Amino acid sequence: MERHFDEELKDLRKDLLKMGVMVQEAIFKSIEALKNRNKAQAKDVIASDDKIDEIELTIDEKCIDLIARHQPMAGDLRFLTTSMKINADLERIADLSVDIAQRVLELVDKPILKPLIDIPRLSTIAQNMIRDAIDSFVKKDVELAKKVVLFDPEADKLRNAVQDELINDYMSKDPKTADRAVALLLIARHLERICDHTTNIAEDVIYMVEGKVVKHHPEELR
Amino acid sequence: MAKILTKNLNLWYGTFQALINVNMAVQEKRITAIIGPSGCGKSTLLRVFNRMNDLIEGVRTKGKVEIDNQNILEGDFSELVQLRKKVGMVFQRPNPFPLSIYENIIFGLKVHHLAKKEEFDRIVERALESVLLWDDLKDKLHSNALRLSLEQRQRLCIARAIAVAPDIVLMDEPCSALDPQSTARIEELMRELKKDYTIIIVTHNMQQAARVSDDTGFMLLGELVEFDNTDKIFTRPQDKRTEDYITGRYG
Incomplete structure (x- = not known):
């Protein structure tokens, strides 16, 4: 039996997808701005964050409203609570993209410190992870969600590599590079945090579909 | 150990099979809710536990229902009387007898010869206290029970059921005849009572089952589809039929 409630849930799913697309765009643009040393692109990321914040509030409101009016149970309840969490994670990811854009604005007027290698790789990982996490949500695909969770250590590794390189090869050798090195280090850190939030999303998808809690229980992933 | 255990329980009304291979373990001093659509057999199952179905012509049962390890389906009239003492029942419509409040509560004691006359006062007080009616009614114990409000009547019926010191209350x-406030208060009362009694509640109100019970069984077309801890049933049921019913897709 199709319920009116299903229509409302579909509507909510659409909003979340829209937000997912906007967030993906924000990450992409912030990294492009870094690669191209493009001020306008960085400013664009910062400006579009208000819109994402607005959608976040709308989604939250819809979730609360649906819970109050329908008192959802079982799969419906898991979908709604998961939506609220994914909503919060997406908004945080958007904020981190803004943080990256701000670092870019700090960097563009200064000379290039080094060619970027690991940071673009890290950003590719982050973008693939978020794409797959949103896909897993849409398709209720637990295997894809697991793949996202299991990929997160790669991001940590790359972040550490960036950090080691910046500290050992630049900051400790030439303190004058510190401001640029710190900015790049922070960008790596922001990207790694994006991966962490994405991991949360994937874990929540697994809970939504199977009712299984894998957060803090990695053994459940096997 | 299970307080009530059903083993391959089947029940027929004439040729209609109302219960199909029901296997369920009700734990002691917990609230067990049985939910399911109209006609799924949940009231029939409840009535098996104190053999209320015996009154209906053409009823046939197969399988076992054990309370404290004793099969209750066998046994003569005297055992039935003992069973009814052990297993009290509260109905949908509060149904006090057209007697005084006091007489209502001691009715079962008199029938079962359970207490001496001089003990009646104390038992009435205790029963009314446990359903939180004592303070309101202690000065009008001899007025007619039918003058009470619906909620008070239902509380009185619960007091009447527990006055004979049963183990189990069905x-x-x-709460289906009560308004939301009265319902909430009866639910609070149920939580109090489970310290001393094993409670089984049949309800159409899923939110009520979710709020008040520790374990929940979902029945459909005479079968017990799923039985588990209430939090699990309402957040992550295992059977699709349970999921469909509690999310309102069944129908």
Whole structure:
């Protein structure tokens, strides 16, 4: 039996997808701005964050409203609570993209410190992870969600590599590079945090579909 | 150990099979809710536990229902009387006898010869206290029970059921005639009572089952589809039929 409630849930799913697309765009643009040393692109990321914040509030409101009016149970309840969490994670990811854009604005007027290698790789990982996490949500695909969770250590590794390189090869050798090195280090850190939030999303998808809690229980992933 | 255990329980009304291979373990001093659509057999199952179905012509049962390890389906009239003492029941419509409040509560004691006359006062007080009616009614114990409000009447019926010191209290839609406030207060009372009694409640109100019970069984077309901890049933049921019913897709 199709319920009116299903229509409302579909509507909510659409909003979340829209937000997912906007967030993906924000990450992409912030990294492009870094690669191209493009001020306008960085400013664009910062400006579009208000819109994402607005959608976040709308989604939250819809979730609360649906819970109050329908008192959802079982799969419906898991979908709604998961939506609220994914909503919060997406908004945080958007904020981190803004943080990256701000670092870019700090960097563009200064000379290039080094060619970027690991940071673009890290950003590719982050973008693939978020794409797959949103896909897993849409398709209720637990295997894809697991793949996202299991990929997160790669991001940590790359972040550490960036950090080691910046500290050992630049900051400790030439303190004058510190401001640029710190900015790049922070960008790596922001990207790694994006991966962490994405991991949360994937874990929540697994809970939504199977009712299984894998957060803090990695053994459940096997 | 299970307080009530059903083993391959089947029940027929004439040729209609109302219960199909029901296997269920009700734990002691917990609230067990049985939910399911109309006609799924939940009230029939509840009535098996104190053999209320015996009154209906053409009823046939197969399988076992054990309370404290004793099969209750066998046994003569005297055992039935003992069973009814052990297993009290509260119905949908509060149904006090057209007697005084006091007489209502001691009715079962008199029938079962359970207490001496001089003990009646104390038992009445205790029963009314446990359903939180004592303070309101202690000065009008001899007025007619039918003058009470619906909620008070239902509380009185619960007091009447527990006055004979049963182990188990069966409740068949005990709040469906009550308004939300009275319902909430009866639910609070149920939580109090489970310290001393094993409670089984049949309800159409899923939110009520979710709020008040520790374990929940979902029945459909005479079968017990799923039985588990209430939090699990309402957040992550295992059977699709349970999921469909509690999310309102069944129908």
